[in-house]
Amino acid sequence: xxxxxxxxxxxxxxxxxxxxxxxxxxxxxxxxxxxxxxxxxxxxxxxxxxxxxxxxxxxxxxxxxxxxxxxxxxxxxxxxxxxxxxxxxxxxxxxxxxxxxxxxxxxxxxxxxxxxxxxxxxxxxxxxxxxxxxxxxxxxxxxxxxxxxxxxxxxxxxxxxxxxxxxxxxxxxxxxxxxxxxxxxxxxxxxxxxxxxxxxxxxxxxxxxxxxxxxxxxxxxxxxxxxxxxxxxxxxxxx
Amino acid sequence: xxxxxxxxxxxxxxxxxxxxxxxxxxxxxxxxxxxxxxxxxxxxxxxxxxxxxxxxxxxxxxxxxxxxxxxxxxxxxxxxxxxxxxxxxxxxxxxxxxxxxxxxxxxxxxxxxxxxxxxxxxxxxxxxxxxxxxxxxxxxxxxxxxxxxxxxxxxxxxxxxxxxxxxxxxxxxxxxxxxxxxxxxxxxxxxxxxxxxxxxxxxxxxxxxxxxxxxxxxxxxxxxxxxxxxxxxxxxxxxxxxxxxxxxxxxxxxxxxxxxxxxxxxxxxxxxxxxxxxxxxxx
Amino acid sequence: xxxxxxxxxxxxxxxxxxxxxxxxxxxxxxxxxxxxxxxxxxxxxxxxxxxxxxxxxxxxxxxxxxxxxxxxxxxxxxxxxxxxxxxxxxxxxxxxxxxxxxxxxxxxxxxxxxxxxxxxxxxxxxxxxxxxxxxxxxxxxxxxxxxxxxxxxxxxxxxxxxxxxxxxxxxxxxxxxxxxxxxxxxxxxxxxxxxxxxxxxxxxxxxxxxxxxxxxxxxxxxxxxxxxxxxxxxxxxxxxxxxxxxxxxxxxxxxxxxxxxxxxxxxxxxxxxxxxxxxxxxx
Numbered sequence: 145x146x147x148x149x150x151x152x153x154x155x156x157x158x159x160x161x162x163x164x165x166x167x168x169x170x171x172x173x174x175x176x177x178x179x180x181x182x183x184x185x186x187x188x189x190x191x192x193x194x195x196x197x198x199x200x201x202x203x204x205x206x207x208x209x210x211x212x213x214x215x216x217x218x219x220x221x222x223x224x225x226x227x228x229x230x231x232x233x234x235x236x237x238x239x240x241x242x243x244x245x246x247x248x249x250x251x252x253x254x255x256x257x258x259x260x261x262x263x264x265x266x267x268x269x270x271x272x273x274x275x276x277x278x279x280x281x282x283x284x285x286x287x288x289x290x291x292x293x294x295x296x297x298x299x300x301x302x303x304x305x306x307x308x309x310x311x312x313x314x315x316x317x318x319x320x321x322x323x324x325x326x327x328x329x330x331x332x333x334x335x336x337x338x339x340x341x342x343x344x345x346x347x348x349x350x351x352x353x354x355x356x357x358x359x360x361x362x363x364x365x366x367x368x369x370x371x372x373x374x375x376x377x378x379x380x381x382x383x
Numbered sequence: 384x385x386x387x388x389x390x391x392x393x394x395x396x397x398x399x400x401x402x403x404x405x406x407x408x409x410x411x412x413x414x415x416x417x418x419x420x421x422x423x424x425x426x427x428x429x430x431x432x433x434x435x436x437x438x439x440x441x442x443x444x445x446x447x448x449x450x451x452x453x454x455x456x457x458x459x460x461x462x463x464x465x466x467x468x469x470x471x472x473x474x475x476x477x478x479x480x481x482x483x484x485x486x487x488x489x490x491x492x493x494x495x496x497x498x499x500x501x502x503x504x505x506x507x508x509x510x511x512x513x514x515x516x517x518x519x520x521x522x523x524x525x526x527x528x529x530x531x532x533x534x535x536x537x538x539x540x541x542x543x544x545x546x547x548x549x550x551x552x553x554x555x556x557x558x559x560x561x562x563x564x565x566x567x568x569x570x571x572x573x574x575x576x577x578x579x580x581x582x583x584x585x586x587x588x589x590x591x592x593x594x595x596x597x598x599x600x601x602x603x604x605x606x607x608x609x610x611x612x613x614x615x616x617x618x619x620x621x622x623x624x625x626x627x628x629x630x631x632x633x634x635x636x637x638x639x640x641x642x643x644x645x646x647x648x649x650x651x652x653x654x655x656x657x658x659x660x661x662x663x664x665x666x
Numbered sequence: 667x668x669x670x671x672x673x674x675x676x677x678x679x680x681x682x683x684x685x686x687x688x689x690x691x692x693x694x695x696x697x698x699x700x701x702x703x704x705x706x707x708x709x710x711x712x713x714x715x716x717x718x719x720x721x722x723x724x725x726x727x728x729x730x731x732x733x734x735x736x737x738x739x740x741x742x743x744x745x746x747x748x749x750x751x752x753x754x755x756x757x758x759x760x761x762x763x764x765x766x767x768x769x770x771x772x773x774x775x776x777x778x779x780x781x782x783x784x785x786x787x788x789x790x791x792x793x794x795x796x797x798x799x800x801x802x803x804x805x806x807x808x809x810x811x812x813x814x815x816x817x818x819x820x821x822x823x824x825x826x827x828x829x830x831x832x833x834x835x836x837x838x839x840x841x842x843x844x845x846x847x848x849x850x851x852x853x854x855x856x857x858x859x860x861x862x863x864x865x866x867x868x869x870x871x872x873x874x875x876x877x878x879x880x881x882x883x884x885x886x887x888x889x890x891x892x893x894x895x896x897x898x899x900x901x902x903x904x905x906x907x908x909x910x911x912x913x914x915x916x917x918x919x920x921x922x923x924x925x926x927x928x929x930x931x932x933x934x935x936x937x938x939x940x941x942x943x944x945x946x947x948x949x
Contacts, residue, residue: 195564197671214672215567222568228561231665232583242569245579279665290565297569401841403850408753412765415746419817420772423783426793430786469692476689480682488690490933494697496872497925497932499879500777501899502918505906506700509707516699541696560675567674573681576674602776605881605899609906622778626886629782634791641779648774652767 146170147301147333152201154187161187163357164201169335169350171206174327176336176344179354179380185337186305188354192335193222193303205333206300218301221294221332225306227286229278235289236261236274242297264292267326284315291323295330302327302334308343320347341381345369353377427645430638442639447615448624452643454532455621459600462539463547467593470547471582477548478555492548495541500605507538508609530612535620538606543596550592551585558584587662591655598651602644704922707915719905719916724893728901728917734809735884735897736877739816744870747824751862752854755832756840766829772821780818781886784811807889812897815883820873827869828862831943835861864939868932875928879921 147169154162162184169175177185190196192203194215203210210218230238239261243252252260265271268288278286287307294302307323308316324347327334338344344351345365352362353376360380361373372378431439442448477489495503511518511528518529528534562584566576582589604622611618621640628637672678677685708716719725750769754762772780786792788805798805805811839861843853859866881899888895896904898921905914936943 193564193568194672195568195674197673215564215674216570216572218568219570220568222565224561224565226559226561228559228565230562230566230580230584232586241566241571241579245566245569245571245575277665293565293569303568401844402756402837402853403844404752404854405757405759408749409757409759412746412750412753412769415749416765416768419814419821420768423787423818424771424775426786427779427783469688472685473689473692476686479677480686482686486933486937488693490929491693491697493929493932494701494925497875497879497928498701499881499899499902499918499921499925501881501902502704502879502921502925503700505902505914505918506704509703509911510699516703517695541700544696563675573674573677577677598774602774602779603882604776604778604885609903622776622882625778625782629785629886632791634786634789637782638786641782644776644779648771648776648779652771652774656767 146205147173148204149188149192150202150204152188152191152198152203154184154191154196154199160357162191162198165354165357165359166201167352167359167362169333171333172331173350174324174334174336174348175350175352176338176348177352177354178338178341178344179360181339182356183354184357185352185354189303189305189335189337192301193220194218195222219297219299220301220303221297221299223287223290223294223302223304223307225309227278227283227290227310229286229290229293231278233277234274235270235276235278235281236265238278238289239264239293239296241293260296264296267295267329268292283311284319287311287319291326295326299332302330302332304334304336306337306339309338316343323347341383353380355380424645427638427641431635431642434635438635439639439642442636443643447619448621448636448640450616451619451621451624452640454535454619455601455644456647458532458535458620459539459543459597459603462536462543462600463593463597465536465540466543466547466596467589470544470551470592470596471585471589473544474548474551474555478552492545494545495543496545500542500603501609503541503606504538504609507534507541507606511537511610529610530614530618532611532618534610534612535607535618538610539600539603542603542606543600546595546599547589547592550595551588554585554588584665587658587665591658591662594651594655594658598648601647701922701926704915704918707911708919710915711912715912716916716919719910719913720920722913724896725901725913725917727893728896728898729920731809731812731895732878732897732899735812735816736874738813739820739877740870740874742817743820743873744824744866746821747826747828747869748866750825751828751832752858754829755835756837769825770822772818773826777819777880777882778886781815781883784814784818784887806887807891807895809895811887812884812895815887816877816880819880819883820877823873823876824866824869827865827872831862831865832858861942864935864942868935868943871928871931871935875925878924 149165149167151164151166152162153160153164165184165188167175177188179185187196191198191211194213198211230241233241240257243257243260261274262271265274268291270285270288270292273281273285278289281289291307308319311319320343336344336348348365350363351365351368353360353368355376361368361377368377369381372381431442434442473492477485508529509515511521511534513519513522513527513529515529521528528537562580563576566580571579602622604620607620608623611620613619613623621644625637625640628640754766785806787794788798788811789795790799805814839857840853843857844850848856879899881903884897885900885903888897888900890896890900890904892904898917902914902917902921905917
């Protein structure tokens with residue numbers, strides 16, 4: 145049930161975004177991809193989510209040939225920096241979306257959907273907000289809705305692209321502790337992209353420091369901090 | 384958008400006017416607006432009430448006037464719906480697809496704006512006449528367009544199309560695609576994404592374009608009269624009836640219809656403002 | 667692997683083809699065919715006949731009248747548009763929203779109603795009717811009426827294109843110029859005008875096209891005197907109703923060529939100055 149990323153490469157028109165990235169993570173791990181902008185971390189995340197096509201390489205997850213599946217079948221809950229909430233739907237409808245679009249055979253009943261939405265609203269501490277629209281929420285609340293929406297489909301994997309990037313420092317700190325708590329409760333494998341190394345090291349089990357389309361170093365936060373393997377990692381950590 | 388608005392707020396509080404020419408430009412603007420638009424419109428609004436409200440009602444409630452109003456507004460609504468359906472598809476194709484000749488297709492959309500309505504009128508009339516290119520095909524199937532109310536619909540559809548396409552296009556191209564990506568990761572098929580996410584998000588804009596096409600169609604005259612046959616009670620539009628009444632020196636009767644059309648235009652303007660406010664709230 | 671990947675923001679190939687064909691088909695049927703038929707009918711009896719219909723004296727006088735009316739209406743509305751945009755975009759005052767809505771009003775008024783209001787002001791039974799008659803001043807059924815109606819229907823063009831453009835550009839540059847000691851007039855000429863020149867040209871182009879092609883409003887006030895008060899579109903109507911189809915379509919083709927020329931210029935402007943014009947389409 146572990147995640148095995150093997151030599152994934154991606155080239156955009158002008159520059160290589162990923163130069164053969166390999167990474168293994170056990171089931172239920174919380175992995176942070178950290179690095180400066182343009183290091184390829186978001187590209188890797190989007191490839192895992194099925195939003196971008198890899199030029200070469202393979203990914204195995206839960207014994208599935210992951211890259212051959214379309215985004216819609218991967219059950220990878222994706223959370224965007226700018227929330228990407230459906231602005232024309234209430235919070236509850238946003239959360240229920242992933243359940244309502246299932247084929248009729250797999251779709252839970254209306255009552256089951258309602259219960260599941262309530263449960264998720266409680267989980268993200270927005271019980272009173274189900275009937276509101278996204279425009280009526282604060283940034284931190286919106287990101288919690290986005291997370292609840294991703295969790296509603298019982299994802300195999302959670303992919304978070306700078307989820308707190310648009311929030312102020314205080315809210316960021318609260319939310320990351322809370323995110324870790326949710327991750328542990330849900331028991332999914334989470335990949336978390338951030339440019340903020342402090343955030344990455346505080347929340348993740350494993351940290352991959354990326355630079356120019358490569359993973360410079362990958363390991364437990366304490367190990368990486370104690371023993372930076374490259375000049376880049378050392379400099380990045382001291383920044 | 385809201386950050387931009389916040390940044391502007393302090394400027395509003397500034398007391399001193401930095402840039403010159405305020406009095407002159409605003410004065411001229413208001414003067415010109417009053418002379419060209421407001422005073423003549425006032426002449427229209429006052430006119431039918433010279434007869435009192437009862438007189439106004441008598442003018443409006445004749446079967447011929449009611450039929451013409453029903454035709455103008457009814458067909459304009461239908462044409463606006465057709466335009467919004469095809470306008471949505473055309474705008475989507477123009478914004479999201481790439482193919483040879485797209486630039487030409489894009490430029491052609493404005494044709495009904497640029498082409499004089501009389502030219503459009505005689506062209507449509509020739510096309511849809513029973514011996515015309517399209518008319519001949521339709522008549523073979525028992526469908527008659529020219530000189531029937533359906534001619535009104537065809538002309539209004541022609542005239543309204545650019546409104547829906549040009550309203551949708553900029554909003555579509557600025558709409559971030561991450562909601563579509565998120566829908567896919569949540570398990571939606573492409574069609575579910577289009578019908579449950581993309582189209583509903585465009586709804587305020589789509590309605591705005593529809594309202595504009597409707598307003599234009601309801602008031603349209605030039606492109607219709609050549610095609611519609613102008614039969615009283617059947618294919619006579621309200622603007623034509625105004626002209627007919629003017630030619631009979633029935634100024635009060637003409638003004639009464641004009642007031643109804645002006646009132647409808649006002650209602651549409653209010654509706655458009657409300658739609659815009661709705662769209663802005665969603666951002 | 668590459669063949670299998672489904673881009674979640676791209677429609678499936680079949681849907682792309684289907685929607686593209688719908689869009690192209692609708693535009694071809696509703697927009698391109700009417701344009702083609704104009705030229706086909708104009709040249710039905712050969713180029714010579716079409717040309718003769720255009721240089722015939724009544725047609726020429728219609729061309730002259732149209733050019734004259736547009737030649738007066740467009741510059742006036744341009745001055746108004748610049749003035750209104752300067753007041754609205756560069757200054758703060760209360761009632762701005764109402765002013766902008768009122769400027770837009772002529773767009774939502776039916777062209778026939780636009781003509782009607784001037785009849786009600788200047789016509790025999792109108793406000794100034796008897797005064798004008800006593801002093802032998804001709805406004806209706808003469809050039810002034812035609813110009814007024816043309817001004818009314820093209821009233822908002824320049825203002826509504828320039829206002830969003832100038833709001834978007836802000837006030838910093840003008841304020842800097844003033845602080846450096848420039849006069850208001852030279853600030854406008856050296857700072858504002860260079861920034862809006864392409865948008866202004868764009869707006870004038872559209873305003874001009876509409877002024878030359880206006881039919882409904884002018885039809886009400888012109889009196890339809892052949893060779894005297896007939897503009898080009900009115901001349902088209904007259905010839906068409908007299909069953910002179912080649913003549914009608916020849917003049918119509920001339921108008922259609924002008925429309926196409928406008929579209930070409932407009933498209934060139936949009937391609938070359940896309941960034942500068944973007945603000946105008948974002949309102």
